[in-house]
Amino acid sequence: MKASILTVGDEILIGQIVDTNSACIAQQLGEQGVSVCEMRSTGDTHEAITNALDELFALSSLIIITGGLGPTNDDITKHTLAAYFGATRMALHEPTLRHITKLLSRRGIAIGELNRNQALVPDTCEVLLNLAGTAPGMWFEKDGKLAVSLPGVPHEMEYLMANEVIPRLKKRFRLGKVYHKNIATAGIAESTLAETIAAWESALPPHLRLAYLPSLSGVRLRLSCYTADAHAGVADEVEAYLRQLQPLIPSCIVGYDGDTLESVVGQLLKARGATLVTAESCTGGRIAALITAQPGASAYFKGSIVAYSNDLKKRALGVFQSEIEEHGAVSKVVVEQMARGAQCALHADYAVATSGIAGPDGGSPGKPVGTVWIAVATSDKLTSHKLNLSGDREQIILRASYSALNLLRLVLTSDGNAC
Amino acid sequence: MKASILTVGDEILIGQIVDTNSACIAQQLGEQGVSVCEMRSTGDTHEAITNALDELFALSSLIIITGGLGPTNDDITKHTLAAYFGATRMALHEPTLRHITKLLSRRGIAIGELNRNQALVPDTCEVLLNLAGTAPGMWFEKDGKLAVSLPGVPHEMEYLMANEVIPRLKKRFRLGKVYHKNIATAGIAESTLAETIAAWESALPPHLRLAYLPSLSGVRLRLSCYTADAHAGVADEVEAYLRQLQPLIPSCIVGYDGDTLESVVGQLLKARGATLVTAESCTGGRIAALITAQPGASAYFKGSIVAYSNDLKKRALGVFQSEIEEHGAVSKVVVEQMARGAQCALHADYAVATSGIAGPDGGSPGKPVGTVWIAVATSDKLTSHKLNLSGDREQIILRASYSALNLLRLVLTSDGNAC
Numbered sequence: 001m002k003a004s005i006l007t008v009g010d011e012i013l014i015g016q017i018v019d020t021n022s023a024c025i026a027q028q029l030g031e032q033g034v035s036v037c038e039m040r041s042t043g044d045t046h047e048a049i050t051n052a053l054d055e056l057f058a059l060s061s062l063i064i065i066t067g068g069l070g071p072t073n074d075d076i077t078k079h080t081l082a083a084y085f086g087a088t089r090m091a092l093h094e095p096t097l098r099h100i101t102k103l104l105s106r107r108g109i110a111i112g113e114l115n116r117n118q119a120l121v122p123d124t125c126e127v128l129l130n131l132a133g134t135a136p137g138m139w140f141e142k143d144g145k146l147a148v149s150l151p152g153v154p155h156e157m158e159y160l161m162a163n164e165v166i167p168r169l170k171k172r173f174r175l176g177k178v179y180h181k182n183i184a185t186a187g188i189a190e191s192t193l194a195e196t197i198a199a200w201e202s203a204l205p206p207h208l209r210l211a212y213l214p215s216l217s218g219v220r221l222r223l224s225c226y227t228a229d230a231h232a233g234v235a236d237e238v239e240a241y242l243r244q245l246q247p248l249i250p251s252c253i254v255g256y257d258g259d260t261l262e263s264v265v266g267q268l269l270k271a272r273g274a275t276l277v278t279a280e281s282c283t284g285g286r287i288a289a290l291i292t293a294q295p296g297a298s299a300y301f302k303g304s305i306v307a308y309s310n311d312l313k314k315r316a317l318g319v320f321q322s323e324i325e326e327h328g329a330v331s332k333v334v335v336e337q338m339a340r341g342a343q344c345a346l347h348a349d350y351a352v353a354t355s356g357i358a359g360p361d362g363g364s365p366g367k368p369v370g371t372v373w374i375a376v377a378t379s380d381k382l383t384s385h386k387l388n389l390s391g392d393r394e395q396i397i398l399r400a401s402y403s404a405l406n407l408l409r410l411v412l413t414s415d416g417n418a419c
Numbered sequence: 420m421k422a423s424i425l426t427v428g429d430e431i432l433i434g435q436i437v438d439t440n441s442a443c444i445a446q447q448l449g450e451q452g453v454s455v456c457e458m459r460s461t462g463d464t465h466e467a468i469t470n471a472l473d474e475l476f477a478l479s480s481l482i483i484i485t486g487g488l489g490p491t492n493d494d495i496t497k498h499t500l501a502a503y504f505g506a507t508r509m510a511l512h513e514p515t516l517r518h519i520t521k522l523l524s525r526r527g528i529a530i531g532e533l534n535r536n537q538a539l540v541p542d543t544c545e546v547l548l549n550l551a552g553t554a555p556g557m558w559f560e561k562d563g564k565l566a567v568s569l570p571g572v573p574h575e576m577e578y579l580m581a582n583e584v585i586p587r588l589k590k591r592f593r594l595g596k597v598y599h600k601n602i603a604t605a606g607i608a609e610s611t612l613a614e615t616i617a618a619w620e621s622a623l624p625p626h627l628r629l630a631y632l633p634s635l636s637g638v639r640l641r642l643s644c645y646t647a648d649a650h651a652g653v654a655d656e657v658e659a660y661l662r663q664l665q666p667l668i669p670s671c672i673v674g675y676d677g678d679t680l681e682s683v684v685g686q687l688l689k690a691r692g693a694t695l696v697t698a699e700s701c702t703g704g705r706i707a708a709l710i711t712a713q714p715g716a717s718a719y720f721k722g723s724i725v726a727y728s729n730d731l732k733k734r735a736l737g738v739f740q741s742e743i744e745e746h747g748a749v750s751k752v753v754v755e756q757m758a759r760g761a762q763c764a765l766h767a768d769y770a771v772a773t774s775g776i777a778g779p780d781g782g783s784p785g786k787p788v789g790t791v792w793i794a795v796a797t798s799d800k801l802t803s804h805k806l807n808l809s810g811d812r813e814q815i816i817l818r819a820s821y822s823a824l825n826l827l828r829l830v831l832t833s834d835g836n837a838c
Contacts, residue, residue: 213430213436
């Protein structure tokens with residue numbers, strides 16, 4: 001079954017709002033084996049919506065529509081769908097009216113004309129009661145064409161997708177199956193990765209598709225199986241291919257599916273009952289922020305000293321003035337002293353340190369913007385690396401943060417050789 | 420001039436990635452008076468892209484295309500555009516090849532076949548040199564139809580939009596004029612703000628449009644003038660309305676246009692030659708990361724102690740064990756000791772501190788998830804506030820961080836009364 005997604009509303013077209021609904025809907029449809037062939041955002045005019053419905057029904061038998069149902073807009077989506085699916089009148093949907101009245105009275109508001117109108121729906125649609133808000137969802141079906149209209153507020157859309165749309169789709173159609181496996185990598189560029197695993201990739205059978213999804217934290221590989229009825233053995237089959245992949249990029253695989261550098265480092269620390277601190281200069285607290293974005297980070301993360309000034313590097317981390325004078329703050333010896341200093345001062349098992357030039361100012365011919373030293377201290381070892389990073393200030397900070405987390409991961413997995 | 424935006428790539432269609440590029444492009448076009456009439460995401464097949472080009476050129480004379488240019492995909496976007504715009508061959512673009520070679524050699528990588536192919540471009544396009552990455556942008560123009568192809572990696576797209584596309588559009592076309600004035604507010608909810616300024620808003624003339632743009636850092640107001648040739652006096656006219664607005668929300672206005680809480684706090688500190696440190700528990704380094712994301716932050720920011728564990732609160736910030744036992748770590752007395760402790764230990768003029776429960780675990784009936792204490796220490800005063808924040812872990816951390824920065828702003832502008 002093929003689907004498309006249509007978003008209605010000027011706030012998307014002027015860039016005021018990022019459309020997060022379409023990705024969420026596509027994920028949920030994908031899990032049921034329904035593939036999305038197009039996403040579209042259009043303005044809220046009768047003509048634009050009708051035109052989009054015509055063009056999208058030429059490609060797909062299901063269109064999920066979000067937006068254009070709020071109490072203050074002119075309900076153009078509802079009336080356009082009514083006309084498109086041959087409604088003769090708008091009918092009051094009593095359960096929706098009762099629900100809206102109850103919802104507003106709980107907030108101490110009496111129901112007004114605008115909200116009452118939301119309970120009026122075209123007589124040709126099936127109503128999807130929206131217990132998360134006031135605008136009901138609508139299910140229109142005719143001549144093999146199915147259009148589902150949902151409110152644009154993300155948590156209302158999510159409620160209706162999970163509780164009304166997906167269950168109805170499952171009941172109404174015999175859906176295909178799809179299988180995805182994600183492989184998170186770090187420390188290897190997309191092109192190097194592609195060349196390293198080229199032979200493995202070309203040996204994949206046609207029903208397994210590989211995608212490269214690069215980001216600042218690393219390249220994510222995704223293996224997908226789209227066979228009509230994903231055969232029972234696909235998980236085993238994918239496992240077999242992963243066993244062949246691992247030795248090709250042994251230290252670059254961070255984890256699978258939802259795993260990230262932050263979560264994997266957390267799991268490794270937790271598993272050995274160890275604690276971590278960071279000593280950050282150019283990353284300015286970003287590594288600490290990434291680590292503490294993980295729920296439960298307090299089990300292994302004690303804290304951080306963000307030593308942005310040289311004064312703090314000396315005062316809080318015990319870096320020697322003489323070393324800063326001789327080698328500069330962005331140097332192997334200073335970043336290693338920072339790591340060791342934080343580890344000792346804060347009584348932790350592991351420490352990560354960074355010192356570098358994030359720019360746009362502060363670079364020199366010998367140490368251009370993007371020069372960053374990272375270090376990891378354990379009880380008996382110091383490991384450090386020099387990075388030459390590209391990008392703007394924000395990207396250099398994030399790349400340095402992820403590189404430091406990856407170095408920690410490599411140290412924790414007892415493999416100090418970067419991929 | 421009307422434009423549309425086309426995104427190419429399966430990763431959008433399967434919902435793996437939220438398309439943030441289209442909103443960013445629409446905003447930048449809107450600032451030049453170019454309105455976007457449709458956004459579309461399609462799969463990377465020759466047929467889907469050609470079909471989209473046909474349909475979008477029927478609505479608009481400019482199409483901005485992102486995605487489908489990475490080294491590992493099959494370059495379907497490039498070849499489809501080549502065919503669509505009648506290219507006879509792919510030509511090597513020497514400046515791009517030199518740039519890719521240099522970029523890779525800085526990372527210690529020799530150029531391979533995949534990357535070399537990125538420097539091959541259709542002979543009918545003008546190349547937009549991508550100094551932020553390896554895939555070049557391409558500008559195709561024929562019979563009044565203009566298509567601009569950009570890489571899908573957000574920072575590469577942003578670089579090319581700002582440095583190549585917008586300047587060329589300005590030179591090539593007589594664009595409409597549009598005037599925007601942004602007013603950044605903090606510490607006031609959208610509905611409260613709307614009610615407070617309702618009379619002012621309804622007195623605005625029809626050619627000035629007001630938009631509310633809420634985010635986790637506060638609500639941004641945008642006044643726009645869309646007259647065909649924005650009249651010469653519009654800046655003065657807007658200034659006059661702003662003078663009326665200011666007394667209505669005196670302490671809530673953070674700044675104008677590009678001003679943010681982080682940048683304004685930085686300006687205030689710099690102006691008085693003062694230094695800042697942070698002592699962060701629940702925000703986990705996020706405030707330090709926000710501050711150090713500003714270029715030149717080292718002029719006023721000395722650093723931070725992220726005291727995630729109680730051990731660190733005592734050891735590094737001098738918080739008394741007895742106070743933690745009596746009041747808990749999330750309390751007025753502890754957050755004030757943290758602020759004072761950081762200020763003294765790190766020798767700074769100002770200190771900001773946070774202690775709270777970001778969730779999802781750790782809440783209790785008396786201190787539910789979202790309870791956060793924030794404090795600011797000056798040489799002679801301690802100011803603290805209790806926040807009751809909603810949202811998930813990430814939202815609570817960010818809301819607490821921005822609230823703390825706003826409290827510092829209010830203290831720095833000698834107005835301790837939150838808006």
